[in-house]
Amino acid sequence: MDGQHQSMEFLLADIARGRRDALRPVYDAQASRMFGVAMAILRDREAAADAVHDAFLKIAGRAGQYDSARGPAAAWMMGIVRNAALDRARARGRELPTDDPGLGDAALEPRVLEEIAEQEDGRRLQECLDQLDAHPRGAILLAFVHGLSHPQIGERLKAPLGTVKSMIRRGLLRLRECMT
Template sequence: MTDHARLLKSCAGGDRAALRALMDAEGGRMLGVARRMLRRADLAEDAVQECLVLVWRRADQFDPTRGSAKGWIYTILRNRCLTLLRREDREVATEPAEFDRAEDRIVVDQAFDRLAASSDLRRCLAGLDEPTRRAIVSSYVLGHSHGEIAGRLGAPLGSVKSWVRRGLGKLRECLS
């Protein structure tokens, strides 16, 4: 039987193996709960990922006098699922039939290619994986929303949002 409270305390101390143990112990059940709530596998995966990130970041906030560690983790998961449901109501991925992928790909590639070979921005963009780079360039050059980018790349909306957020963080770090 897994001691969730002990693992959370270890996570608060920066022990990545403890987070892995939590994921191994609860990941399957968390995914099942998220799928039942969200009724979409892609959103459920995003919810579990975001939940585990929050567990890692906020493990020091867990108070065993206020409830069980397992309950605390599933409360975070439930809240992430509800947040994703609210977001999905506002933003919907563009259907693939509504755009020309080839034309967008050419414009995005040309925008990247036009950057000077010696520019820091080109170097930093080149350091990103291709989907992340395409999502960021599509957003800034073509003015696409996250939903439009998700439709164009055929990727889950939550993944596109994560790519853009993490990619911009990497760009900031690279350019500073």
């Protein structure tokens, strides 16, 4: 495990023990990436900022629930912000945007991936994503970058729900293997 992952784990442990000053370095290290994830889902700067705020409140309250055996701290936090953004999208009663230019929506995948790829782990993630077949890679990006649900991905890819779930699961397993 590299130093950045390890330090994030230590900071989360400190937060769990009540050291609120440990939240600042976590925020400094993760907020811009979390904002990118929230923007990809919400397509609204104010709502994305609110989702990041909600996510950090949850991180502060749930830091003791982080389990390093289940993955890196950054991935755990990205899941929290993704869920916070999806909650906000649902609360607003808005459909999640598509990447259909005819509807005025533009895919944010390249920009979001470029921001993530600027980080060392991000470059490795991009290399691993590039090794996946097109369908699993697309399903993973639709789920984790664009925030689509499994049924929405199935509609987009014209694939049965079980196939979508299997595709994502197998793709994530391959990503995990590639990243280690």
